[in-house]
Structure formats: C-alpha cells, structure tokens
Amino acid sequence: MLALTHGVTIRINPIPVLTLASTKILSELRSRRWFADAGMRGFAHRQRMQQQGWRREDVMDRPMIAIINTWSDLSPCHAHLRERAESVKKGILMAGGYPVELPAMSLGEVLVKPTTMLYRNFLAMEVEELLRSLPCDGVVILAGCDKTTPGTLMGAFSMDIPTIFCPAGTMLNDRYVKDGVARTVGAGTHTRMFWDEYQAGNLDAAELQHLESRMTRAPGTCNTMGTASTMTAIAEALGLTLPGASSIPAMDSAHSRMATSCGERIVGMVWEDLRPSTLVTRGSFQNALAVQMALGGSTNAAVHIIAMAGRLGVDLTLDDLDAMGRQVPVLANLFPSGDRLMEDFYYAGGLPALMQVIAPFLSLNERTVAGCTMVDQVNAAQVLDAQVIRPLDQPVSTAGALAVLKGNLAPDGAVIKPSAASDNLLRHTGRALVFDSQPQMLAAMADETLDCDENTILVLRNAGPVGAPGMPEWGNLPIPKKLLRQGVRDMLRLSDARMSGTHYGTCVLHISPESAVGGPLALIQTGDVIELDVPARRLHVQLTPEQLQARRAAWKPADAVATRGFTRLYQQHVTQAHLGCDFDFLQGNAKSPEPVIY
Incomplete structure (x- = not known):
C-alpha cells in the first residue's frame, strides 16, 4: 500500500511477480551488455564494480538503477536530496535492484546566473548522456526546482528507459x-x-x-504555486510520479517514505519494461494542461510542457494551452492567484484530490508509474479542505491561469496569467515606454523624473532566448519608484522574457518571435500606442503594416552575445518560446542511440 496525501492510500505492486505477463527477463536487461559479456570488456567491467566492494552476483543478477541526483550546496531547494537518495537506494535494494547514484547539474534557481533557463537544455543533454553511456536499466530522478523537472524529464524521455520522478517537495510555511x-x-x-x-x-x-532571515525557513522548493510546484504537479499528471508525490512537503516524514517507494517501484517497472514512451500519451499531456490551469500554475509551463511533449513526439501548441485555459478555472487557492500555500494544499488532499474535482476534463484511462490508471488514483482521493481545493462552481478565479495572445506585436504568440493580473488592465490601451536592456530598465526605475504614469505600458526587449541570452525571468518588470510612492502596485508590462511563477501582475510574456531575431517587439518605440485585450486574446501596436515595414528596413540585429562555450551553442540552436526553447537538433522522438561497447 502506498500512502497518498493525508491518509489516503492506493495499492501498488513494487516487487514484480515474474510471470508470462512480464516483458523482460534477466538476459534482456540493458546492463547485461556491460556485465554479461564473455570477453575482456565484461571481465574489466565486473572487476571495477568489485573494486568498490560489490559482489560479482550483484551486477550479474540485478537490474542496475540510476539515481539522478540534482543535489548541490548552492541549491537550497535540493539541500535534502542527499538523504533522499539514501531512501531511494534502500527501496531499490529491497526490491532486488542495484542502485547507483549519478550527480547531475543542480540548477538552483536563485543563485545560477544569468538564468537557469539557459541551462535547462544542458541538464537535459547531461541526463540523456549519463543514462546512455552508463549501464542503467531504469532511473529515479531526484529534482524539483524550476528547470530541473523539465530538464531531467526531457533527457529521460529521449533515452526512454523506465523512469520515476521523485519530487523534491516544498519548504515549510x-x-x-x-x-x-x-x-x-x-x-x-x-x-x-x-x-x-x-x-x-x-x-x-x-x-x-x-x-x-525567516521567509524561507527549511529546505524545499517555493511553497507558492510557482514554477517548481507547477512542474512537479505536471510530472504527476503525466503519470510519472507515485500518486500524491508532488504535494508532500520536503521535511515531512512521508517524503522519505515516498522516496523509498520510488526506489522499490522502479525495479518492478524495469521488469515490466514500463518506459515513458509506453506511458505518456497525448491524453497524459491533456491531463497535465488541465492540472496546470486548475492550479493557477506558472506561465513558465507554457515553454516547458511544449518542449517535453516534443521529446515524445506529441504535437502540443500554445493553442492547446489556451483552449484548456478557457475551460478549466483556477480551483487551487494558492499564491499568487489565491492566499494559501503548498503545505495547506497537501493537508487538503493534494493533487489527486484536485484531479478528482476536475475529472470531467481529464483522460482517466492513462497509465501511471504506480502500475494503475489515473482513474484509480483519482478515485482513491478526497478533498479534505474545500477552502483550499475549491469545487468547480466556486473557483478562485474564472479569469484563467493562462491566456495566449496574438496580434501584430506577437505573430507566434505571447502569454499572460489573467488570474494573477489586475482586472482593470486586462483591457488596456496606453503609451509605450521602451527599454533595450535590463540594466537600462533598472536604472530608469529609480529615476524620480521618469516620464510615466499608471497608464504607461512598460516594454522590455532583448530578453528572449537568443537576446538575453537564455530568456531570464525579467518579465515582472518593477514598478517605477515614483509610482510606488503614489500607491501604484501594478502596470501593464510587456517583454520577450519569462516571469517567475511566484510573481504576479499584468505581465505579457514570451512575446514570439523575440526582438533579437527581428520580431515586431524590436520595432516598437517609446510613445507608440499598444492595445491589450485579453478576452479577445489580442496584442496590437497601433502601427500600419507600412510603418512596421519601414522600421524593419532600418533595423539592425545586435551582435551575438557569446563567442564561446555552451552559450554560443545555445544561441545557435535554441528554438523560439512558442516552440518550447528546446534545441533544434534534440526535438522529436528519435531515441538516443545505444553506445558501442568494445
């Protein structure tokens, strides 16, 4: 029996019974290519494992399970993952597996500069290559801070071996x-x-x-419905975590027990050959979209979920997100759309309970890593606090968690989070005040003589995937200091950047194509009149096609920022925001080739 959030349980079978229904036998394990070889290579591989104190039969007779660990001293969200890795190892050993811990890039959101988004694809590549180049039969992923969830899963999807995601959990209130x-x-x-x-x-x-000194008082990810909790909930909705796992606080004893269950269950998945490509379908992604909207999740999901779907060959677009945003209201009363935190959500029944409420919008026959279908997990749950998980007829917001805007300023789309915006600004026309860089913008915000008022539209460009580079979370542009003193707390703000999922305000983000590659945002000038109409899904600058064309003829792209290293590779190969910002050479569901062993 596996405990869900707050006392609800569901039965799983962590240790397989090897019957005719099993799809793998010992000789078919991937690790056998390394350890069962009768030549000198096999001799050398077995020799080196025994060098570490393991017995010959350990590597010969057990599936080898990788534990991808994103722990780091500079990632407070993951500060406890060393201990959780030990819990996972315990579960693997109990189920008859052989655990191996593999460290991976940690991507602590706050301290990595210029932005963790620059390195999401790096982490995806690292995970894929770790699993490809080493004798791994299955993998448990320990992650949770913003980009680590999509990054690790993208790599695991491309490798396509049995995978369980073990969320890091949120900090205390x-x-x-x-x-x-x-x-x-x-x-x-x-x-x-x-x-x-x-x-x-x-x-x-x-x-x-x-x-x-006390706002972040324990290890774990942000306790609001920011990007971290949005993405771990999406992983659960895709069926890639054990039921209820994404809602358990990092410091709750249930979190250690869940990690042990992950280790136990992955061994069964190896024998069952239960891989991401056999689990995750378009229906799974529809479930993830519904969950994102009901949670009031981060706008960052719009970039990550499209990239994740692309790694499995699932065609998912911004239009799919917008369509779900129109149907599913925000039901989770969590900051920044509501006034509660993730610990409260856990006590209220967690994600399985929320999914029970939105069951009419879900594809409930999708399979999960627990060995059951989503309907089994949903039926086992119950809402324990209707003030935190609202019924469908009492939503936190009907404005929606995400809307996709298009128009002559965003031909390929832009996103906004209406549930965290000001109602009076969802339809707004104003004069643009344009900044070409973040330093320029930050300096202007302190200028007491800045020519702006509460109706001005702040515009930041050169903050997208190529231009920044890495598409940092600059989209929640600060309010000018002089307006803060006048009591102004929100303005319409536009950029080709992203925004932290924990933030709020009327911010139009991910404008695509970005300014650095010649998108219309590059042509805007201070004083231009811009119109936003969220109900009509429209973002428009009051310029004629001829005026825009004349400005384009005079526009010159900035010089490339990077001259070397990964940043250069990133700028050369990253796709635009509406395509998920993956690398063009990693998109698609072609599986990672197996290495030659010699």
Whole structure:
C-alpha cells in the first residue's frame, strides 16, 4: 500500500511477480551488455564494480538503477536530496535492484546566473548522456526546482528507459505578524511584495532584514504555486510520479517514505519494461494542461510542457494551452492567484484530490508509474479542505491561469496569467515606454523624473532566448519608484522574457518571435500606442503594416552575445518560446542511440 496525501492510500505492486505477463527477463536487461559479456570488456567491467566492494552476483543478477541526483550546496531547494537518495537506494535494494547514484547539474534557481533557463537544455543533454553511456536499466530522478523537472524529464524521455520522478517537495510555511495580525508568507510572491513596500517607504531596513532571515525557513522548493510546484504537479499528471508525490512537503516524514517507494517501484517497472514512451500519451499531456490551469500554475509551463511533449513526439501548441485555459478555472487557492500555500494544499488532499474535482476534463484511462490508471488514483482521493481545493462552481478565479495572445506585436504568440493580473488592465490601451536592456530598465526605475504614469505600458526587449541570452525571468518588470510612492502596485508590462511563477501582475510574456531575431517587439518605440485585450486574446501596436515595414528596413540585429562555450551553442540552436526553447537538433522522438561497447 502506498500512502497518498493525508491518509489516503492506493495499492501498488513494487516487487514484480515474474510471470508470462512480464516483458523482460534477466538476459534482456540493458546492463547485461556491460556485465554479461564473455570477453575482456565484461571481465574489466565486473572487476571495477568489485573494486568498490560489490559482489560479482550483484551486477550479474540485478537490474542496475540510476539515481539522478540534482543535489548541490548552492541549491537550497535540493539541500535534502542527499538523504533522499539514501531512501531511494534502500527501496531499490529491497526490491532486488542495484542502485547507483549519478550527480547531475543542480540548477538552483536563485543563485545560477544569468538564468537557469539557459541551462535547462544542458541538464537535459547531461541526463540523456549519463543514462546512455552508463549501464542503467531504469532511473529515479531526484529534482524539483524550476528547470530541473523539465530538464531531467526531457533527457529521460529521449533515452526512454523506465523512469520515476521523485519530487523534491516544498519548504515549510511561514507567518508574518505585524500589529497583532498574522499573515501567511510564501517564498517568491512575498519577496516582491515586501520589496515594493520597502521601496515605497512602508518597511524599514530592520523589518526587511527580519523577513529575509525567516521567509524561507527549511529546505524545499517555493511553497507558492510557482514554477517548481507547477512542474512537479505536471510530472504527476503525466503519470510519472507515485500518486500524491508532488504535494508532500520536503521535511515531512512521508517524503522519505515516498522516496523509498520510488526506489522499490522502479525495479518492478524495469521488469515490466514500463518506459515513458509506453506511458505518456497525448491524453497524459491533456491531463497535465488541465492540472496546470486548475492550479493557477506558472506561465513558465507554457515553454516547458511544449518542449517535453516534443521529446515524445506529441504535437502540443500554445493553442492547446489556451483552449484548456478557457475551460478549466483556477480551483487551487494558492499564491499568487489565491492566499494559501503548498503545505495547506497537501493537508487538503493534494493533487489527486484536485484531479478528482476536475475529472470531467481529464483522460482517466492513462497509465501511471504506480502500475494503475489515473482513474484509480483519482478515485482513491478526497478533498479534505474545500477552502483550499475549491469545487468547480466556486473557483478562485474564472479569469484563467493562462491566456495566449496574438496580434501584430506577437505573430507566434505571447502569454499572460489573467488570474494573477489586475482586472482593470486586462483591457488596456496606453503609451509605450521602451527599454533595450535590463540594466537600462533598472536604472530608469529609480529615476524620480521618469516620464510615466499608471497608464504607461512598460516594454522590455532583448530578453528572449537568443537576446538575453537564455530568456531570464525579467518579465515582472518593477514598478517605477515614483509610482510606488503614489500607491501604484501594478502596470501593464510587456517583454520577450519569462516571469517567475511566484510573481504576479499584468505581465505579457514570451512575446514570439523575440526582438533579437527581428520580431515586431524590436520595432516598437517609446510613445507608440499598444492595445491589450485579453478576452479577445489580442496584442496590437497601433502601427500600419507600412510603418512596421519601414522600421524593419532600418533595423539592425545586435551582435551575438557569446563567442564561446555552451552559450554560443545555445544561441545557435535554441528554438523560439512558442516552440518550447528546446534545441533544434534534440526535438522529436528519435531515441538516443545505444553506445558501442568494445
């Protein structure tokens, strides 16, 4: 029996019974190519494993299970994953497997510069090559911080060996008490809120330092519905985690037990030959889209989920996301769309309970790594707090978690999160104030004489995949300091950048094609009038085709930023945001070729 969130259980079969229904036998294990060889190579491979204290029969008679671990001292979200790897190893050994831990790039969201998005594809390549070049029969992935979930899964999809994703889990909640009133505090969302209040003069330095010391008070990913929890929930909706796994807090004892169950279950998956390509279908991705919308998930999902689908040959576009966003309201009362945190979501029943509520929008016959179908997991769940997981007729927001905009400013699309935006700005016309770089923009925000008011539309360009490079989370442009002091807390902001999933505001993001490759955003000038109409899904600049063409004729692309290294490779091969920002040579479901062993 496997415990779901808060006491609900479902039966899985972690240790297989080898019957005629099993699809693999010992001689067919991938690792046997290394260890069962009768020549000198096999002799050398077995010799080296015994050098580490393992017995000959350990490598000869057991499936070898990789544990991809994204632990790092500079990734506080993953600070506990060394211990979780030990729990996974315990489960693998209990089920008769042979565990091997393989470190991979950690991508701690806050400290990696210029942006973790620059290295998502690097991590995907690393995972694929680790699994391809080493004698791995199956893999448990330990990850969870924003880009680590899509990056590791993209690599595993291309390798296509049995895979379980073990989410890192979220940090503990915090409370902020002022004037006798307690307030829930969530990482990321309140970072921006408190910083704006400090800039406006409503918080002093001592109070800000106190907040700094306790807002993130335990290992784990952001406890708001940011990109981390969005993507681990998507992994669960795809059927790639054990049921309820994405909702368990990092420091809850259930998290260690779940990690052990992951290790136990992956051995069974190897014997069953249960690979991503046999599990994850278009229906699975439809489930993931529905979950993203019901959670009020991060706009970053629009980039990652398209890239992930592409690795399995599933045709998924921004239009699919927009269509689901029109159908499924935001039901999870979580920051930044609501006022609760992930620990509350766990106590309320977690993702299986939410999926039960949105069952009419799901493809429930999809299989999962637990060895059952999604309907089994959904039926085993229950909503334990209807204030956190709302019924369909009492949504947190009907505005939707994601809308796709098109028009002469975004021919290939742009995205916005209506549920975290200001209602009065969802239809807005205003004068553009254009910045060509983030440093230029940041310097202007402190200028007390800046020519702007609350109706001005702030525009940042050269912040996309090629232009930045790496498409950093600059899209939540700061409010000018002089307007903060006047009480302004939101403005319409446009960019070809991304925005942290923990942030909020009326921000149009991922404008595609980006300015650096000649997208229309490159042609906008300060003073141009821009129109946003979210209900009509329209983003338009009041310029004629002839005016745009004249500006294009005068436009010159900036010089390439990178002269060497991975950044150069990235700029040469990354696709645009509406295609998922994967590398053009890694798209598609062609599987990674097996290495020659000699």
